[in-house]
Amino acid sequence: xxxxxxxxxxxxxxxxxxxxxxxxxxxxxxxxxxxxxxxxxxxxxxxxxxxxxxxxxxxxxxxxxxxxxxxxxxxxxxxxxxxxxxxxxxxxxxxxxxxxxxxxxxxxxxxxxxxxxxxxxxxxxxxxxxxxxxxxxxxxxxxxxxxxxxxxxxxxxxx
Ligand SMILES: Cc1cc2nc3c(=O)[nH]c(=O)nc-3n(C[C@H](O)[C@H](O)[C@H](O)COP(=O)(O)O)c2cc1C
Numbered sequence: 001x002x003x004x005x006x007x008x009x010x011x012x013x014x015x016x017x018x019x020x021x022x023x024x025x026x027x028x029x030x031x032x033x034x035x036x037x038x039x040x041x042x043x044x045x046x047x048x049x050x051x052x053x054x055x056x057x058x059x060x061x062x063x064x065x066x067x068x069x070x071x072x073x074x075x076x077x078x079x080x081x082x083x084x085x086x087x088x089x090x091x092x093x094x095x096x097x098x099x100x101x102x103x104x105x106x107x108x109x110x111x112x113x114x115x116x117x118x119x120x121x122x123x124x125x126x127x128x129x130x131x132x133x134x135x136x137x138x139x140x141x142x143x144x145x146x147x148x149x150x151x152x153x154x155x156x157x158x159x
Pocket of ligand 1: 008009010011012013014015052053054055056057058084085086087088092095115116117118123126127128130131
């Protein structure tokens with residue numbers, strides 16, 4: 001079974017989660033950053049995983065564009081969808097549900113939030129300002145949910 005993971009990241013958190021997930025998946029795994037160009041041909045893969053991070057309530061445009069462009073193709077695959085974000089509980093769940101087309105989420109084998117991180121030294125000036133103002137957090141914080149990555153991998157391996 002071949003798996004393709006496509007993702008978008010701004011400061012590298014999603015990419016680190018993708019690398020961790022890839023290690024836990026069985027079979028051949030290829031991952032591709034959507035910000036680096038057009039995704040590989042989906043027909044080569046049995047399973048497709050799509051992920052990205054949330055900024056002001058929304059997933060990156062590259063991720064939503066990929067989903068709308070490949071809506072029909074994705075419906076024929078075993079799929080998984082995830083987000084990286086710093087909110088938790090019901091807000092994170094609603095961010096996840098808003099990030100991908102409903103019909104894709106309804107047919108997905110796995111969907112989850114992998115948590116997130118604030119690393120101030122990586123952020124641009126505006127992002128630092130927004131995070132400090134909105135979240136009231138002003139020091140590096142990591143909240144990666146490894147147990148969610150593990151269970152996502154296990155579901156995708158059985159799909
Ligand atoms: C400017 C800014 C806005 C953000 N807005 C949200 C948000 O609306 N909801 C949320 O859950 N997380 C939010 N986050 C947290 C990011 O989703 C989190 O930092 C994530 O780990 C970033 O992943 P990336 O490095 O792969 O882009 C925000 C972060 C920044 C810097």
